[in-house]
Structure formats: structure tokens, C-alpha cells
Amino acid sequence: MNYRLCPSILSADFNRLGEQIQIMEKNGIEWLHIDVMDGDFVPCISFGMPVIRSIRKETRMFFDVHLMVTEPERYIRDFVDCGADSITVHAEACEDLERTIETIRDAGARAGVSIKPATPLNDISHLLSDVDMVLLMTVQPGFGGQKYMTECTEKIRELRKMLDEEGLDVDIQVDGGMNEQTIDIALEAGANLIVAGSGVFNGNIESNLRIMKQKLGRFYSEGD
Numbered sequence: 001m002n003y004r005l006c007p008s009i010l011s012a013d014f015n016r017l018g019e020q021i022q023i024m025e026k027n028g029i030e031w032l033h034i035d036v037m038d039g040d041f042v043p044c045i046s047f048g049m050p051v052i053r054s055i056r057k058e059t060r061m062f063f064d065v066h067l068m069v070t071e072p073e074r075y076i077r078d079f080v081d082c083g084a085d086s087i088t089v090h091a092e093a094c095e096d097l098e099r100t101i102e103t104i105r106d107a108g109a110r111a112g113v114s115i116k117p118a119t120p121l122n123d124i125s126h127l128l129s130d131v132d133m134v135l136l137m138t139v140q141p142g143f144g145g146q147k148y149m150t151e152c153t154e155k156i157r158e159l160r161k162m163l164d165e166e167g168l169d170v171d172i173q174v175d176g177g178m179n180e181q182t183i184d185i186a187l188e189a190g191a192n193l194i195v196a197g198s199g200v201f202n203g204n205i206e207s208n209l210r211i212m213k214q215k216l217g218r219f220y221s222e223g224d
């Protein structure tokens with residue numbers, strides 16, 4: 001099981017995006033979380049292919065693309081072409097979730113499925129063996145800087161139990177409200193990929209990265 005911090009560039013300073021991505025890379029970050037919002041599945045519009053294509057030239061980091069987009073199947077090939085290594089789609093946004101996951105695989109990317117805090121695990125339990133990662137939203141998708149919803153902790157625990165019982169090596173990624181405090185709660189419950197936007201980019205980036213990576217490292221060696 002790999003434990004990783006996945007900084008979300010949604011909270012980056014877009015005027016200095018390339019520079020901030022280099023800071024990530026210099027500090028040993030391997031996964032970059034890239035939030036695409038369409039103004040339909042979620043109220044905001046963030047950015048899309050041109051931005052991803054241009055930062056792809058800047059780094060060899062793994063691009064973990066989180067599509068908060070209605071009917072994402074329409075765009076999967078395009079996102080892979082512009083540099084996505086992993087694509088996560090929302091169960092709530094897909095008319096045919098199985099086919100969408102197949103499309104991600106056919107395009108050659110890692111496949112992730114995400115659910116909002118109110119969506120039950122039952123909605124995705126039948127396809128756990130078809131995905132590489134489940135992204136559990138721990139805030140309502142659509143905005144950075146929200147507070148971790150503590151009621152999600154049990155869901156993380158339950159999902160890890162389901163995966164263990166089925167003997168599946170599937171990553172659990174958590175997204176929303178992760179900071180120095182909440183990271184411990186999520187790790188302890190069974191998450192192994194931690195997305196953090198404001199927790200990384202607000203304040204001193206290097207010291208935020210150091211503190212959060214230390215927490216991951218400590219947990220990893222304890223859990224080993």
C-alpha cells in the first residue's frame with residue numbers, strides 16, 4: 001500500500017503555477033491532484049485541458065485528474081491525450097458508470113471512482129474490483145477550503161473493511177478539509193492517498209508539505 005500526499009492545484013496561485021509545481025516536485029511529491037469542474041455537476045468552473053497540457057510540459061509527476069463533470073465519458077480520451085495518468089469520475093455524474101470506467105482503462109489511464117459524502121458505498125460496491133482507486137469526498141465537491149465532514153470517517157473505515165474482506169488492493173483517496181489535524185483521522189480510518197489543497201498552498205508551502213509528509217511517514221512506519 002502506498003501512502004501519498006496529493007496536493008490539489010485548485011488552491012495554487014495560478015499566476016505562479018509552474019513555479020509552485022516545481023516546489024512540489026523538489027519536496028518529493030509524486031502525485032498532483034487536478035480538479036476539473038464543469039459548472040454543471042458542481043457550481044464552479046475551474047480549468048480544463050489547455051492548463052493540463054501546459055503543466056504536463058513542466059513536470060513528470062503523476063497527474064491524478066478528478067473530474068467533477070457531468071457525463072465525463074465524453075472527455076476521457078481528451079484528458080488522457082493532454083496528460084492525465086489517472087482519471088476519477090463521480091458515480092453520481094455517469095449514466096453508465098461501468099462503461100465509463102472501461103473507457104478510462106481503454107484510454108490507458110488508471111481508473112478511479114468517487115462518491116459525494118451523502119452517496120452510500122452500496123452504490124459502488126459492485127465495481128470495487130474494476131477500479132484502482134476510490135475517492136471518498138470528505139466535503140461537498142466544488143470548493144476548496146471547506147471543513148472536513150467528520151461523519152465521513154466511518155465511511156472510510158467501512159470501505160477499507162470491504163476491500164480487505166474482498167482481498168482487493170484498491171487505494172482509498174480522501175479529498176476535502178485535509179490538514180495537519182484531519183490527516184491523522186483519515187489515515188487511521190484506512191485512507192492511503194490524501195488530497196490537500198488549502199492545507200498545502202495556504203501559508204508556507206514547504207513547511208506545510210514537510211508537516212503533512214511527516215505525518216504520512218510516521219503512520220506508514222507504524223502501520224507497516
Ligand code: DX5
Binds near residue numbers: 176198
Ligand atoms: C473540492 C476538490 C478538492 C479541493 C480540496 O471539490 O475536489 O480537491 O481542492 O480542497 P481543500 O483541501 O482545501 O479542502
Ligand code: ZN
Binds near residue numbers: 175195
Ligand atoms: Zn479533488
